[in-house]
Amino acid sequence: MADWTVWLEATGAASAAGGLGYAKYRAPRVYWSLVGLPATWGRFSYSYRSTMDVCGLTVQPSGLRAFMARNVARREVQPVAPKIRRIRPTSTGLRVSLRLPAGLEPADVIASTERLRHAWGVHAVRVVVVKPGVVELRMTGYDVLRRVRMPRKAQPHDMAVPVALRDDGTAFERDYRKVPMALTLGANFSGKSMYQRNLINGLAQLPVALVGMDCKRGVEQSAYAPRLSALATNPDDAASLADVLVAEMEDRFDLLNLHGASDIWELPEDLRPAPVVVLVDEIAELFLISRKEDEDRRTRIVTALIRLAQMARAVGIYLEICGQRFGSDLGKGATMLRAQLTGRVVHRVNDKETAEMGLKDVAPTAVPTACVIPANRPGTAVATDADGGWCKIRTPQISRDKVAATCRDFEHLVPDLPFLAPFRPHVPAPAVDAPSLVK
Numbered sequence: 122m123a124d125w126t127v128w129l130e131a132t133g134a135a136s137a138a139g140g141l142g143y144a145k146y147r148a149p150r151v152y153w154s155l156v157g158l159p160a161t162w163g164r165f166s167y168s169y170r171s172t173m174d175v176c177g178l179t180v181q182p183s184g185l186r187a188f189m190a191r192n193v194a195r196r197e198v199q200p201v202a203p204k205i206r207r208i209r210p211t212s213t214g215l216r217v218s219l220r221l222p223a224g225l226e227p228a229d230v231i232a233s234t235e236r237l238r239h240a241w242g243v244h245a246v247r248v249v250v251v252k253p254g255v256v257e258l259r260m261t262g263y264d265v266l267r268r269v270r271m272p273r274k275a276q277p278h279d280m281a282v283p284v285a286l287r288d289d290g291t292a293f294e295r296d297y298r299k300v301p302m303a304l305t306l307g308a309n310f311s312g313k314s315m316y317q318r319n320l321i322n323g324l325a326q327l328p329v330a331l332v333g334m335d336c337k338r339g340v341e342q343s344a345y346a347p348r349l350s351a352l353a354t355n356p357d358d359a360a361s362l363a364d365v366l367v368a369e370m371e372d373r374f375d376l377l378n379l380h381g382a383s384d385i386w387e388l389p390e391d392l393r394p395a396p397v398v399v400l401v402d403e404i405a406e407l408f409l410i411s412r413k414e415d416e417d418r419r420t421r422i423v424t425a426l427i428r429l430a431q432m433a434r435a436v437g438i439y440l441e442i443c444g445q446r447f448g449s450d451l452g453k454g455a456t457m458l459r460a461q462l463t464g465r466v467v468h469r470v471n472d473k474e475t476a477e478m479g480l481k482d483v484a485p486t487a488v489p490t491a492c493v494i495p496a497n498r499p500g501t502a503v504a505t506d507a508d509g510g511w512c513k514i515r516t517p518q519i520s521r522d523k524v525a526a527t528c529r530d531f532e533h534l535v536p537d538l539p540f541l542a543p544f545r546p547h548v549p550a551p552a553v554d555a556p557s558l559v560k
């Protein structure tokens with residue numbers, strides 16, 4: 122009888138351990154909530170003071186405080202750690218809000234994130250400045266980017282589209298009003314098109330005009346034709362389209378002038394022209410030329426894009442440029458245009474130089490992280506934030522068919538913009554039972 126009990130207990134324990142191991146891999150959210158969170162919370166509470174001390178995140182108490190401790194409370198003078206204001210568990214981690222004592226600044230905590238991560242055994246720690254003197258430690262319990270699941274609340278709104286998941290479990294939003302012009306870089310198969318798909322899927326649901334420039338004959342963007350106000354599939358059309366956008370920018374400035382507004386968002390809704398997002402699929406196609414005769418066209422496109430990047434924010438024309446590399450090797454005007462594209466998303470790159478092209482001027486500390494994105498994690502990237510920081514992100518997987526379906530569903534949102542009418546793409550009738558060729 123006793124043998125049976127021991128056997129049952131042993132098998133029960135083994136299956137429970139097996140179940141937990143399985144859950145840790147297959148259902149990390151559940152595992153985190155049941156096991157990881159209580160363990161991390163306990164470890165954090167138990168070791169908070171000593172960890173902050175060894176990580177150099179404490180300060181010596183003020184003279185009065187030290188005097189009171191020594192003479193009134195009759196205890197040893199302790200260094201002062203940031204005061205815990207709030208601890209909030211989440212389905213992916215633990216958030217701790219800290220008030221910094223005088224003498225510590227957010228940069229000190231940011232510099233210690235690696236040490237804190239190891240001390241509390243979590244996957245990542247990110248520091249967010251909530252307000253002067255208060256920071257939030259965002260701990261992530263497990264690798265949320267292994268299988269991306271966007272938070273349910275993340276939906277397109279205003280001019281912001283949730284395009285990817287940050288490694289702290291929050292949604293990364295592409296917000297055109299905060300960061301009007303952006304550049305996405307990455308090697309072949311790094312996930313640039315997937316990023317654009319997520320973007321188009323979100324933008325399609327907003328009242329904006331979408332303008333595509335896909336000079337690879339439109340292989341990627343033509344599937345989104347029902348929702349596009351304009352599409353250029355060769356450099357000649359792209360040049361004409363860029364000219365038209367510059368002319369529209371000038372007309373819109375006249376409109377702002379007339380109403381004494383500094384940008385379109387100050388205009389009353391009935392007068393406000395529809396915002397326009399210009400999506401350039403591969404920037405090199407617009408820069409590189411094979412014949413001398415094409416030089417004028419190239420100059421036209423580059424000049425127009427630089428003007429739009431410099432000024433069009435106020436009139437609600439935004440640029441979203443994508444490419445494998447974007448450096449001076451593309452020719453005159455490339456670095457000038459790049460400097461205007463302040464939002465940066467850098468996927469896996471083939472060399473450090475490309476990562477530097479994307480990040481060195483805006484977030485130099487992010488370059489090493491961009492250089493080590495593994496090839497077996499497509500869609501992973503380093504992205505700059507509107508507040509000047511950066512984070513690691515990964516897009517959710519979405520098929521081109523799904524995005525094309527969204528574009529069809531929201532076709533009615535295509536704004537009436539006569540200046541784009543000549544560039545409106547032909548919308549093919551949906552094929553019946555045709556096999557899908559998309560990746």
Ligand SMILES: Nc1ncnc2c1ncn2[C@@H]1O[C@H](COP(=O)(O)OP(=O)(O)OP(=O)(O)O)[C@@H](O)[C@H]1O
Nearest residue numbers: 307308309310311312313314315499500516517518
């Ligand atoms: N977030 C993701 N999760 C899983 N798989 C992804 C993700 N992003 C991209 N992939 C896969 O990686 C492959 C390459 O993706 P994608 O076409 O977006 O890369 P790309 O950088 O645009 O490549 P290219 O420059 O060659 O067009 C595709 O098979 C795609 O399904």
